[in-house]
Amino acid sequence: MEKVFSHTELRKTEMKTTSEYQVDPNKLLYKTDKNGIFKATYKFSHATQKDEQMVLYALLEGSTEPLHLTVNGKKEKYHIVNVPKNGDTTLHFSISDLPRGGHILYLCTEKFFNEKINYNDLAKKGISAYFAPYYFHLQVGDEKVNNVRKQDVIKPxxxxxxxxxxxxxxxxxxxxxxxxxxxxxxxxxxxxxxxxxxxxxxxxxxxxxxxxxxxxxxxxxxxxxxxxxxxxxxxxxxxxxxxxxxxxxxxxxxxxxxxxxxxxxxxxxxxxxxxxxxxxxxxxxxxxxxx
Known part of the structure; x- marks a missing residue:
């Protein structure tokens, strides 16, 4: 009799900050420092059959431009993250140059889709379908903030x-x-x-x-x-x-x-x-x- 094995893969992400950037984490409320900068860690925890490359990018609700994340000194529109099959990877990231005021930010995670690889149908399906968003409210700056980029209010x-x-x-x-x-x-x-x-x-x-x-x-x-x-x-x-x-x-x-x-x-x-x-x-x- 042939044995059929199944494997449930688990992927989890978690954002953490210090008290300097917290208003009320239970309500997803955070703030920048006095210079208009927000810093946090983003942890990828996987229990999968293979090592994976993940992609992290961000959206700013109501923004007309892509949001840049700074990871390890590199400010990019997105970052590719290597995560071991049964382990964790933690990124230290920051966000700056946001308009003053309150905003909703989306952190989005996908599996990296490499067009140079000839995936089989099952693997391609698993990569193309995976999408994991996380969002929170960020209060940017106060009266002392002097380096926050100005942005015109544009009606969508x-x-x-x-x-x-x-x-x-x-x-x-x-x-x-x-x-x-x-x-x-x-x-x-x-x-x-x-x-x-x-x-x-x-x-x-x-x-x-x-x-x-x-x-x-x-x-x-x-x-x-x-x-x-x-x-x-x-x-x-x-x-x-x-x-x-x-x-x-x-x-x-x-x-x-x-x-x-x-x-x-x-x-x-x-x-x-x-x-x-x-x-x-x-x-x-x-x-x-x-x-």
């Missing part, structure tokens, strides 16, 4: 869907990218010479209002490719569709779409801001048609 562009359909109650909220000629098909790759649509499904009884981001490689762009940002409203128990023109972007080896929704009603008794993350799988770019 409201993206109007081309289709809004009511759906039955139940199921999970989701986001998917589909080709104009195959609305129900599953994509493994995309290219910039075809027309695509983004579909967001809200299965809750609360409306969402939020922003969508396109990650080309691991660099973040606004989905409408403008400095004004974007605002997408999704009614309760509804599915909305809107077009995406990939010719507007300089595409790298792969892409992922992320939508961060803000419920327009109090959905629980928690004391911190509630955010709902929708994300597509990471999709390969057809190299022959890549910008």
């Amino acid at each position: 562009e409201v993206i109007k869907p081309i289709s809004v359909k009511k759906i039955e109650k139940g199921g999970e909220p989701s986001i998917r990218l589909f080709h104009e000629k195959d609305p129900y098909g599953k994509l493994d790759s995309v290219n910039s010479n075809s027309k695509y649509y983004i579909s967001i499904k809200n299965t809750s009884k609360y409306p969402f209002s939020g922003s969508a981001y396109l990650l080309s490689g691991y660099e973040v762009s606004n989905i409408n490719n403008s400095k004004e940002g974007n605002l997408i409203e999704v009614p309760p128990l509804s599915k909305v569709d809107f077009p995406l023109d990939l010719q507007d972007f300089k595409l790298k080896d792969s892409l992922r779409i992320i939508y961060v929704g803000i419920p327009e009603a109090k959905v629980s008794d928690v004391q911190f801001p509630v955010r709902v993350f929708f994300n597509t799988e990471r999709l390969s770019i057809d190299n022959k048609l890549k910008n």
Whole structure:
């Protein structure tokens, strides 16, 4: 009789700071120092079959630009992290040059998608599907802060869907990218010479209002490719569709779409801001048609 072995892989991340940067960690409330700098550690803990390369990047809610993280003296849009199969890796990171005031920051983790490796279907599925967000509120600076970058207040562009359909109650909220000629098909790759649509499904009884981001490689762009940002409203128990023109972007080896929704009603008794993350799988770019 053949024995079948199964293995459950576990991945966990954890952010820690000193008291200097804490307001109330139980409510996800943190602050910068008097110079407008936030410092913390981010720990990756894995119980997996193989060593893995992870990617860490950040988003600033309402920002028109990618957020840079400084790790080991290198200030980049994203960082690749090596994590042993049954062990931990801890990063010391900092964030600076943020606009004065209160902000929601998202720290996002993925498995590194290396286009130079010919993955089998199962491995590719595992890499492209994994996405783990963590968010918190950060209060930046006080009256003594003098080196915080000024940023104009820009009103985001409201993206109007081309289709809004009511759906039955139940199921999970989701986001998917589909080709104009195959609305129900599953994509493994995309290219910039075809027309695509983004579909967001809200299965809750609360409306969402939020922003969508396109990650080309691991660099973040606004989905409408403008400095004004974007605002997408999704009614309760509804599915909305809107077009995406990939010719507007300089595409790298792969892409992922992320939508961060803000419920327009109090959905629980928690004391911190509630955010709902929708994300597509990471999709390969057809190299022959890549910008």
